[in-house]
Amino acid sequence: MKNKKILIIFCMILALSLIVSCNEEKVLEETSTKNENDSINSNEKEESSENKDLTKEEKVINNGSIEPFNSGDAKVKDVVIGDILDKVNSKIGPANEIEDMNEEDFGDTIKINNYDFGKLEFSKGEDGKFYLYRIIIQNDNVIGPREIKVGDSVETVLSKFPNDNNDKKDGMRVLYGGDYESNGSGILYYDEDDNISLINYIHGQGGFGSYGMKLSIENNKVKDMDIMVQIN
Structure with missing residues (x-):
């Protein structure tokens, strides 16, 4: 009877360990996904900023492109x-x-x-x-x-x-x-x-x-x- 109780306690501890392990993996996966999304959003913002700056530069070039009479x-x-x-x-x-x-x-x-x-x-x-x-x-x-x-x-x-x-x-x-x-x-x-x-x-x-x-x-x-x- 005593051995049976020990076995039950061991199984409960093992189950709790598995649950904790799964939760940790889920947290790590969510954190990794969030980091990837943040990185993608950051890159998109940088590209958008570069394109915006390029448009401004083009406008400056266009504004200065009128040639004198020749x-x-x-x-x-x-x-x-x-x-x-x-x-x-x-x-x-x-x-x-x-x-x-x-x-x-x-x-x-x-x-x-x-x-x-x-x-x-x-x-x-x-x-x-x-x-x-x-x-x-x-x-x-x-x-x-x-x-x-x-x-x-x-x-x-x-x-x-x-x-x-x-x-x-x-x-x-x-x-x-x-x-x-x-x-x-x-x-x-x-x-x-x-x-x-x-x-x-x-x-x-x-x-x-x-x-x-x-x-x-x-x-x-x-x-x-x-x-x-x-x-x-």
Whole structure:
């Protein structure tokens, strides 16, 4: 009888040991699972943070990606400053009217071709060929550089180029550049009534070989565009 009681007590102790062991394994398993989940959540948060930072960086890059006016902007209707007359005619057809003139002060022979959209001016080179050096757009049938067209607002134009938001001074406001160290500039001009009258963009130092675009402004809208390269 005594041996039977001892056996029963031994079995009870063994059962309790098994229960405790199972509980410990369950606790360890739950702890391990929790740690794994915490690790996964932490990694996801880090990835999310990295992606968020990358998006911010991309936005900064995009905001700073607007280039100043340059020689690549000097084209209209597949016609590029520097094209020869024959090439221009093959692209857009013959002019409605042609004017010939000589600039005696500089010894240049100029040919002005008039079209429905405006004018193209050519200068005679040393090889006898006429090269396009000036494009004038006078109506909204033709899209100019950076998709600007006659009738667009001043705000639309300014959004296409850098703008340092400088203060107005002496009847003009420098949009960017404007000093001798800059290879180009953008300047806004005002008339006597303090209305914007002209926007002028230049690529280069402003002398021979420099590219420019002047936009005449009337009632805060583009009246015409004048794109050219300085030939004298």
